[in-house]
Amino acid sequence: MLLRHTTKEIKPRSALTINPAKTCQPIGAMYAALGIHGCLPHSHGSQGCCAYHRSALTRHYKEPVMAATSSFTEGSSVFGGQANMLQAINNIFTVYDPEVIAIHTTCLSETIGDDLSQMKKKAFDDGIIPEGKEIIFCNTPSYVGAHPNGFSNMVKGMVDGLCEPSDDKLRTVNIIPGWVEPSDMREIKRYCAEMGVEIIMFPDTSGILDTPQTGKRDFYPKGGCTVAELREAGSSQATIAMGPTCSGAAARSLDVKCKVTPEIIELPIGLSATDKFINTLRKVAGVAVPESVTDERGRLVDLITDMHQYFYGKRVALYGDPDQLVSLAQFIVDLDMIPAYIVTGTPGKKLLKRLKAVLGDKYNEDNIAIGQQADMFLMHQWIKNNPVDLMIGNTYGKYISRDENIPLLRHGFPIYDRIGHSYFPTVGYAGAIRLCEKMLDIFMSKQDNESPEEKFELVL
Amino acid sequence: MDGILEKRKKQIHRTDEAKFDMECGKASLAGSVSQRACVFCGSRVVLYPITDALHLIHGPIGCASYTWDIRGATSSGRQLHRMSFCTDLTEKEVIYGGEKKLYKSLCTLIDKYKPAAAFVYATCIVGIIGDDMEAVCRKVEKEKGIRVLPVMSEGFKGTKKDGYKAACDAISELVGTGDTSGISKHSINILGDFNIAGETDIIRSYYERMGVEVVATITGDGRIDDICKAHGATLNVVQCSGSMTHLAKEMQAKYGIPYVRVSYVGIEDTSAALYDVAEKLGSEEIMEKTRELVAAEVAKIYPELLEIKKDLEGKRAAVYTGGAFKAFSLVRSLRTIGMIAAVVGSQTGNKEDYEQLRELCDPGTILVDDTNPVELSKFMQEQNIDIFIGGVKERPLAFKLGAGFCDHNHERKIPLGGFEGMVAFAKEVHASVMSPVWQFARKNKG
Numbered sequence: 023m024l025l026r027h028t029t030k031e032i033k034p035r036s037a038l039t040i041n042p043a044k045t046c047q048p049i050g051a052m053y054a055a056l057g058i059h060g061c062l063p064h065s066h067g068s069q070g071c072c073a074y075h076r077s078a079l080t081r082h083y084k085e086p087v088m089a090a091t092s093s094f095t096e097g098s099s100v101f102g103g104q105a106n107m108l109q110a111i112n113n114i115f116t117v118y119d120p121e122v123i124a125i126h127t128t129c130l131s132e133t134i135g136d137d138l139s140q141m142k143k144k145a146f147d148d149g150i151i152p153e154g155k156e157i158i159f160c161n162t163p164s165y166v167g168a169h170p171n172g173f174s175n176m177v178k179g180m181v182d183g184l185c186e187p188s189d190d191k192l193r194t195v196n197i198i199p200g201w202v203e204p205s206d207m208r209e210i211k212r213y214c215a216e217m218g219v220e221i222i223m224f225p226d227t228s229g230i231l232d233t234p235q236t237g238k239r240d241f242y243p244k245g246g247c248t249v250a251e252l253r254e255a256g257s258s259q260a261t262i263a264m265g266p267t268c269s270g271a272a273a274r275s276l277d278v279k280c281k282v283t284p285e286i287i288e289l290p291i292g293l294s295a296t297d298k299f300i301n302t303l304r305k306v307a308g309v310a311v312p313e314s315v316t317d318e319r320g321r322l323v324d325l326i327t328d329m330h331q332y333f334y335g336k337r338v339a340l341y342g343d344p345d346q347l348v349s350l351a352q353f354i355v356d357l358d359m360i361p362a363y364i365v366t367g368t369p370g371k372k373l374l375k376r377l378k379a380v381l382g383d384k385y386n387e388d389n390i391a392i393g394q395q396a397d398m399f400l401m402h403q404w405i406k407n408n409p410v411d412l413m414i415g416n417t418y419g420k421y422i423s424r425d426e427n428i429p430l431l432r433h434g435f436p437i438y439d440r441i442g443h444s445y446f447p448t449v450g451y452a453g454a455i456r457l458c459e460k461m462l463d464i465f466m467s468k469q470d471n472e473s474p475e476e477k478f479e480l481v482l
Numbered sequence: 483m484d485g486i487l488e489k490r491k492k493q494i495h496r497t498d499e500a501k502f503d504m505e506c507g508k509a510s511l512a513g514s515v516s517q518r519a520c521v522f523c524g525s526r527v528v529l530y531p532i533t534d535a536l537h538l539i540h541g542p543i544g545c546a547s548y549t550w551d552i553r554g555a556t557s558s559g560r561q562l563h564r565m566s567f568c569t570d571l572t573e574k575e576v577i578y579g580g581e582k583k584l585y586k587s588l589c590t591l592i593d594k595y596k597p598a599a600a601f602v603y604a605t606c607i608v609g610i611i612g613d614d615m616e617a618v619c620r621k622v623e624k625e626k627g628i629r630v631l632p633v634m635s636e637g638f639k640g641t642k643k644d645g646y647k648a649a650c651d652a653i654s655e656l657v658g659t660g661d662t663s664g665i666s667k668h669s670i671n672i673l674g675d676f677n678i679a680g681e682t683d684i685i686r687s688y689y690e691r692m693g694v695e696v697v698a699t700i701t702g703d704g705r706i707d708d709i710c711k712a713h714g715a716t717l718n719v720v721q722c723s724g725s726m727t728h729l730a731k732e733m734q735a736k737y738g739i740p741y742v743r744v745s746y747v748g749i750e751d752t753s754a755a756l757y758d759v760a761e762k763l764g765s766e767e768i769m770e771k772t773r774e775l776v777a778a779e780v781a782k783i784y785p786e787l788l789e790i791k792k793d794l795e796g797k798r799a800a801v802y803t804g805g806a807f808k809a810f811s812l813v814r815s816l817r818t819i820g821m822i823a824a825v826v827g828s829q830t831g832n833k834e835d836y837e838q839l840r841e842l843c844d845p846g847t848i849l850v851d852d853t854n855p856v857e858l859s860k861f862m863q864e865q866n867i868d869i870f871i872g873g874v875k876e877r878p879l880a881f882k883l884g885a886g887f888c889d890h891n892h893e894r895k896i897p898l899g900g901f902e903g904m905v906a907f908a909k910e911v912h913a914s915v916m917s918p919v920w921q922f923a924r925k926n927k928g
Contacts, residue, residue: 024561027595037586039543039570046544062515068606068637069510070520074548077874086855086879093510094638099610110513118515118856129542130606130638133576164542165571165607237884237924239859367543394570418550 024421028399030406040399041418043341044367046164047172049075050201050268051126052089054176057207057225059246060121062114063089066103066136067128071164082436083204083231083444088241090114090123094130103136104144111157112150118241121249122156122184126176129164156249158183168368169435170267170343173201177272180224184249185256187280194258195307196282197223198272200265200289200345201435202449204228204245209447210264210290213300216315219307222255223247232444256280260306264299265289265345266376267368288380289345290449292353292457293322299450318451325458330358332465337362341401341415342434344373350414350433352380353454357461362389362410365401369393398422412464429464431457490514493851495836497843504836506851509641515854517802517875518829522605523549524645525635527892528725529601529652530563531555531676532704536597539568540584540615541605545637546570553892555677558703567591571607581613588622588630598706599629601652609636629706631655642804643724643830650729653700653709657733660707662714668763669695669715673730674722675746677702678892681899685746688756688900692771694763700726713737717762719744719755724805724830746899747811747907749780749787749818779901787819790908795820797915800862800880802853802872803890806831806839812871812890813842819908824865827853855879869915884925886914 025041048065052075055063065072072091079087090113092098092106107125114123125138138159145151160179162172177198197214199207208228214221229245255261255276260283263273273284285306290299297319304311326333336359340350344366351361361384364377373392378385391400402422405413413419413430417438423430432440433448447453466482473479492505510516526549530537533555539546546568557563569575569583584602592600600622604615615632623630631652635645670689675682682702689696697715698708718730718741730741742762744755753776760772799816803809806828813823826839827850839849848861858876861867862883870880873891880887888910890898898907 024564027562027565029594035590037569037583038590039546039566039568041550041566042543042547042568042570044543045547046542048544064513068520069516069518069641070523070637071544073517073519073523073875074544078548080875080878084878086882087875088515088855090513090515091510093512093514093516094606095509096639099606099638106512109511113511113513117513128606129544129576130610133607133610163573163576164544165576166573168543233882235882235884235923237882239879239882241856394572 025402025425028402028406030403032400032403032407035395039367039395039397042367042397043365043401043418044168045078046129047162047167047169047175048126048128048164049078050169050172050174051124051160051162051176053079053201053227054173054225055124055126056087056230057227057246058122058124058180058252059244059248060242061124061246062118062120064110064114064123064125065089065091065128066107066125066131066138067092068094068130071128078436081438084441085231085233086239087231090118092131099130099134102134103131104141107136107141108145108148108150111145115150115152115155120155120242122158124176124179125157125159126162126172128162132161132163156184167370170201170345170368173268174271177225177269178275180252181255181272181275181279184252185276185280186253188257190257191259192254192257194220194222194254195303196255196258196261196276197221198261198263198269199223199226200263200268201343202289203443203447204230204232205443205445206447206449206453209450209453213315213450214303216312217300217303217307217309218312219303219309222251222258224252224255256282258282260285262287262299262302262306266372267344267370288352288376289349291346291349292454293326293356293451294352294380295349296450296454322451322454322458325455326357329458329462332462333357333359335360336412336465337410339363339365339401339405339410339413341365341398341413341419344368344370344376346434348373348376348380351377353457355381355384357458360384362408363401363404364390365396365398366392367396412461429468431460431464490857494857495840495849497840497847497849498845504833504849504851506831506833506836508852510852515856516852517854518852519642520637521639521642521645521648522603522635522637524642524725525603525633525649526645527553527676528646528649529633529701531701532601532706532709533557533563534560534598534705535563536591536595536600537563537567537603538587538591538600539603539605540580540613541569541571541603541607543568543570545603545605553676554679554895555702556680558683559705562595562597576607576611579611579613580608581618584613584615584618585622588618589626592622592626592628597628599631599656601631601633603633604636606637609639629656641830646725647728650726650732653729654732656706656709658710658713658737660710662711665697665711665714666695667716668693668765668768669697670717670719670759671697671712671715672699672702673718673720673741674726675699675702675899679894679897681746681897681903684897684900684902688775689759691775692756692760693768694759700729713739715739717742717759719759721745721807722805723807743807745807745811746903747808748815749783749901749904750814751811752900752904753780783901783905786905787908790912791820793916794912797821797868798824798866800825800858800865800867800870800872802827802858802870802876804829804873806835808890809839810842813839815904815907818904819911821911823847824867825850825861827851859883869911884920884923886911886917886920888914
């Protein structure tokens, strides 16, 4: 009973968050920035923020994560962080020689009112930005929103800082994949290649946070969207933005700045959401869906028909980030399971509308918690009052899983205690097959382990 | 890029170079990829293992998320320290102040959990918006009748070391308030062990076998009541000198309790620690029991260590720790199993520490203060390292370069302190250095 301190009785709380289902914006900005080739993320704040974010990303991806910090002191907090920033920019270009520095703020630099665009201008005027090198930035106050918003802000920062408008549109389609795993980004690229669509994907952390062991250490691994590609993204004919929370703002900004038509869809996790993605790609690029892709879909549907009796009626608790939650909830409904609870610490009531759209008559606002006090503690209380068969979410669910003997399928960020997310995607039809396999493994193992001897069967 | 900033060159030294004037205790350069953390982090890691206290973080959610149960400090009693409590400040409070929210949160939590005391941690933002945390804590203390201690750990107010000091300040508010009657004159406090993977329990058992009473463990498997009567002990035994020397010095000044600096890493240092304590307590009976204990424990583990040493003789290690004192012990421990520490560094060592390290290490060893991944990779390649001993951020770096890794920080899963810890350490190092994976993985040839 690790969480023996969780009470069954639910009392309204007005001030306190217990066991959060979110973290702060800057880590999202750091993760997004790592998806540019040759980019060094920079945290404008105290050293601790940068250290925590690097540690958290390292624990999740099992990869070295590079990022610099302005190393705020008491002095910079009083007199402003400009001196630190300029020194940092100079040091970074001198020693680490990145193509681009992607700066995000922290609660500290936000509150003292540091102005990043003014600092960038000063750096430019002082001549400390070498020829051809870039600085992009975004604001990520930790006391507003949560980590997905930080991701969104940095992706928008890429558009605002690098994409160039052009009247000559290329055939390319931009893909903003949202906050998914490197393996997912790789998989989305595979689908686009199957469909014969030329794309620019940003950010793209494949090849950066899933690098092979080579005995060498490249400070900037070979993956990622290049600065040249990002500039060219302004010439693409359309943008497909996956996940409105993480990718919507960038797509809209690209439309305003460069007149690239945005198509904002949900993350292609599960059957319906992947259908939507493939169809959107087909329409936007004017291509036909090849047999290889329809066959993949067919195999997924075949699996679901084979096994649907194991899914029916199972109650599932979902927690994590809005974009993941919407698509997972839809998949749960597609599989005839029940989305019993949906919890995210990331604020924003728009999520309710999105959930309503995918859940239809399964939508029940009483089982959805969003924003402040929507935390793991509340979800645990809900589960204590009415249990579920399965939890889907990040590693932080493991305490509840253990205490209540409810299996946990790890998905989302962060995952500190299992592997797999780095290697196997959950987007697309093949990803949906993997999710089904994991769920079935859980249900069937439970049946095998817990059924009485006379009901223990060879064939399931 | 050659990877070394001009300004950093004085924080790097080779033991076979003549001139030696290590610059340390410096703030990290802006723009470096530092492995260091902040004041808040320092306070949080020190106080976190106090298991029956409430730990409330006053700030935005990140500071709470990243420190939620990340340190495997085990408890023999309550698990309250493993919960994450945060005021989760939003824009509104940043503008209008967060005192009300703090007050409400504290009251809710104290009513609900009846903790033995409460620690409230200040984060960067609290320092900027000017919440009077101390006043709120005083108010709640009066109303609820338990100690509510503000920890002034605003992230930007220095380095992790300053966070240790803020934590010590909070602890020393408690010391001296408890009843010390019945405490033996052969008694100690264990300072600076955090019960990672149950290490404090091991150390405590040694002292108990020696006939020494352990009054308080600060903070591993810590209890508020014990800390309150810590001033009744005869001696403070301080490990992890970086975090706890401040408290030891204060207790010496205030209560006249002397302290010794020890380490429980490795055979030599663990034995020295126990002998030192026995000697300071001045009891021949305790000394005799200590001799027996050390002889028995060493005899138990020595054959196995010799066996492990056969494979590891001459292998080369890089060591990067938080405090420098642990680095000394690791250099000696590595020597015990035939290995050479070829790169040794710390986040927070001081000048004397590095001078001592220079004496201790083999010629040609690279000493480094507050390093970064670029330097570390460079040194690892230059020195042809077989294993890296460090923390979470260094682990994947080592593996990518084709070297083994042993976590000697928060994420160790097995106890590495004491005599049995030495065997565990040797086994872990052996398993990683000798892993068959290195036949397939490429090695770190620059």
